[in-house]
Amino acid sequence: MYKLYSYWRSSAAFRVRIALNIKKVPVEIIPVPLTSKDVNLDLQLLRNINPAGAVPVLTNGDISLTQSLAILDYLEECYPTPSLLPSDKVERANIRALAQDVACDMHPLNNLQVLRFLLKTMKVSKEQKDDWVVHWLQNGFTRIEEKLSRRHIKEGQFVLGNQISLFEVCLIPQVRNAIAVNLDFSSYPLIRSIYDKAMTLPEFIKASWEQQSDYGK
Template identity: 40%
Template sequence: MSQITLYSYFRSSAAYRVRIALNLKGLDYQQHAINLLKGEQKSKEYRSVNPQGLVPTMMTEQGGISQSLAMLEWLEETYPEPSIIPGDSYQRAKLRSMAYQICCDIHPLDNLRVLDYLRGKLGINEESKNQWYQYWITQGFTALESQLDAQPFCCSKHPTIADICLVPQVFNALRFNVNLSTYPKIQKIYNNCNSLTSFRAASPEHQTDSH
C-alpha cells in the first residue's frame, strides 16, 4: 500500500472531505498541517507543493494531487472497495451531481479567500459577511433538500461522495449560525454520518492542528 501524505488545515472543508474518504477506505496516511490563518499556504515552500497555494494537497508515490474532488476520484479508482461512487452510470452521475453542487456552487462562494476579500478589499462588516455566507448556503441547501430521498444517507444506504461533501458544508453552516430547521433530510444525513467513526475521526475538532 502506498504512503499518502495529506497537506491539510483542520477547518478546511476540502481537506475535511478527503480525510473522510481516506477513513472510509481504511487507509493509513500522514498529515502535514498548513495554517491558513498564518498564511503558510502562501509560502514559497508550500507553493512548490501546490502552485495554487490551496489546501488540501495529497502526496502519493506517483506525485502530488490538488483539488479535493480529484483526490476522491483517485482514491476511488486506486482503492475501489468500499466504493464511495457506487451503482450504475446514472446512479454515479447523480451522486457526482450532488457533490459538484456543494463543491462547485456553494463552497467556492463561502471559502476563506472569498470571505477575507469581502472583509478586507471591499470593507464588508462582519454582519454583512455572515449574511453573504448564509444566503449562499440556504440557496444551495434548499435545492439539495429537494433532491434527497428517504435513505439514511444521500441516495444510498451507505455513505458516498455526496455525503463526504455534504458533511463539511453542514459543519460550516452550523459555525455560521445558519438555520437548518427547514432542512430535516440534510440534518438527518449529517447526524447519521457523524454516528460513524470514519466521519467523527475526520472532523475538525479531532485534528491535531485544532489545538
C-alpha cells in the same frame, strides 16, 4: 506513504480525510495553519507543492495531487472498495451532481480567500460578510434538500440508504461550516439527518475538526 496537506477547518481537506478513512488508506496529515500568524511562511511552503496555495494536497513520492474532487476520483480508482459511487451509470451521475452541488456551487462562494477578499479588498463589514455566507449556504442547501426530497429519502438514511457516497463526503464538511455559523436547519431536515447519521461513524468522527492536531489554531 501518503501525506495529506490539510487544515482542520478546510472543508475541501475534510472531504479527503473522510474518504481516506472510508477506504482505510494510511496517511500522515501535515497541518497547514492557513489562518495563523505564521501563515506567510506556511503558505510559501504550500505554494511550492500547489501553486494555488490551497489545501488539500495529497502526495506520495513523486505524486502530488490537488483539487479535492480529483483526489476523491483518484482514491476511488485506486481503492474501489468500499465504493463511494453506485454501480448504475445514471445514479453515478446523480450522486456526482449532488457532490458538485456542494463542492462546485456552494463551497467556492464561501471559501477563505473569497471571504478575505470581501473583507479586506471590497471593505464589506463583518455583518455583510456573514450575510453573504448565510445566503449562499441557504441557497445551496435549499436546492439540495429539494433534490433529496424528490428522491424520497427518509430521515436516518444516506442518499444511497446505508452506503456512504461521494455526496456525504462533500456534504458533511459543508454542514459543519454551517453549524459553526449557527445556521437554522429547520428547513433542511434531510440534510441535518444525514449529518447526524454520518457523525456517529468513526470515518467521519476521525476526520472531524475536533480530531485534528491543529484544531483551533
